[in-house]
Amino acid sequence: MNKIIMMIMLATVISTVLMAMCTIISKKSIMDREKMSPFECGFDPKSSSRMPFSIQFFLIAMLFLIFDIEIVIILPMVITLKYSVIYMWMSTVIVFMIILIVGLYHEWNNGVLEWAI
Incomplete structure (x- = not known):
């Protein structure tokens, strides 16, 4: 005890x-x-958090994410080349690439890829 x-x-x-x-x-x-004081990457932590946000930056970030996901879809296609029928594989890749190129052309025509406002 x-x-x-x-x-x-x-x-x-x-x-x-x-x-x-x-x-x-x-x-x-x-x-x-x-x-x-808290570190806020150069911003005053006591000011309003509702600062204007560039929609152009948001659109470029979304484009990056879309093309990043498309690369993840394209990479396994190379691995499946030797296990699949070449005609079906080529037609799938060509259709996928055409969709990507048409989407990129559409966004280029809409001015999403231009930084100057």
Whole structure:
């Protein structure tokens, strides 16, 4: 019973000492206002979060995602070349590429790919 009480007292003393040391050490960092403020990538964190967003940037990001997904679809086609009928494989690849090129041409005509406004 004595050992349990001694261990509880020792744990209490150690935790109290650690908490006191942490509060003493942390008081130094409270003084520096710049280090304690949240880092918002150069934006003032106290200003409005409803800043204007470029729709052109959004459209370019969507195009990147679409073409990235299409590359993920195209890559397994090369692996399946030796296991499939060459006529069916070629017709599938050609139709897929035509759809990609027509989509890119359509977006180019709509001016999505132009950065200047």
